[in-house]
Amino acid sequence: MNRLVPPPACTPKPGLKQRPLMSHEQALALENLFVVLANDTRLRLLHELARQGEACTSELADALELKPQAVSNQLARLQDKGIVARRRVGNHVPYRIVDSCVAILLERGLCLIEETARIAPDVGS
Helix, strand or coil, X not given: CCCCCCCCCCCCCCCHHHCCCCCHHHHHHHHHXXXXXCCHXXXXXXXXXXXXXXXXXXXHHHHHXXXXXXXXXXXXXXXXXXXXXXXXXXXXXXXXXXXXXXXXXXXXXXXXXXXXXXXXXXXXX
């Protein structure tokens, strides 16, 4: 499988400074999104999908050294939130990230933890 199929780009949106203060409803929706993302397996799955473009459950299970059923369960959670999508290609069902904003979020998160570790290496240890 392993074809690079880039997710669609985020639609342009105003920067944080140009937006009004987020509403209570927006904060709750963001919290719910972060709850789904706050799982090491799901984050690793998203990273692997960002690296490959798309992949089947068995490919993801091999890459993460997990059982296919465990991967399938986590992909279902991500699909329920509209973060990943799947399509059928014969007997294969490759998954892909729906929106490139997810990859940007992963990149920013990794940047943040790397920078925090550089500035304050003793924090969290």
